[in-house]
Amino acid sequence: MIVYISLIISLFVNILLGWYVLGLLRKFFFISQAMSDLFLITRAFQIFTKSMLTMNSYNGEPIIEELVHRVKEVNDEMESFRDVFEYTLDIELEEELNDTENDIEKDPQEAI
Numbered sequence: 001m002i003v004y005i006s007l008i009i010s011l012f013v014n015i016l017l018g019w020y021v022l023g024l025l026r027k028f029f030f031i032s033q034a035m036s037d038l039f040l041i042t043r044a045f046q047i048f049t050k051s052m053l054t055m056n057s058y059n060g061e062p063i064i065e066e067l068v069h070r071v072k073e074v075n076d077e078m079e080s081f082r083d084v085f086e087y088t089l090d091i092e093l094e095e096e097l098n099d100t101e102n103d104i105e106k107d108p109q110e111a112i
Contacts, residue, residue, distance in 0.1 A: 035078075035081060035082065036082070038078065039075070039078045039079075039081075039082050040093055040094065040097065042071065042074055042075050042078060043075055043094070043097050044097055045071060046068070046071040046072060046075050046101075047097060047100055047101045047104065049064065049067050049068045049071055050068055050101070050104055050105075051104050052064060053065060053068055054104065
């Protein structure tokens with residue numbers, strides 16, 4: 001009789017733990033998606049500010065240069081978090097952003 005009761009309790013506890021782990025995984029996936037989106041948005045903003053710095057009307061503007069520097073710092077910090085939440089990163093979008101950034105660095109006037 002004690003064996004049956006302990007088996008039922010064990011089964012009930014395992015079901016509860018499985019439900020709890022599933023909830024944690026859903027939250028982890030949501031956080032992972034949010035971090036990936038945030039990283040890609042700030043990366044796109046960094047590329048935009050770099051391209052804006054190369055425009056003739058903003059060329060050498062110290063505020064824009066400071067903005068580019070600050071955005072790069074934010075992206076570097078987010079890069080360390082991205083290593084943890086890498087599971088939902090949109091690889092194609094990141095490659096497109098890298099290509100855009102490389103185009104800006106090669107010929108800034110043509111990329112604009």
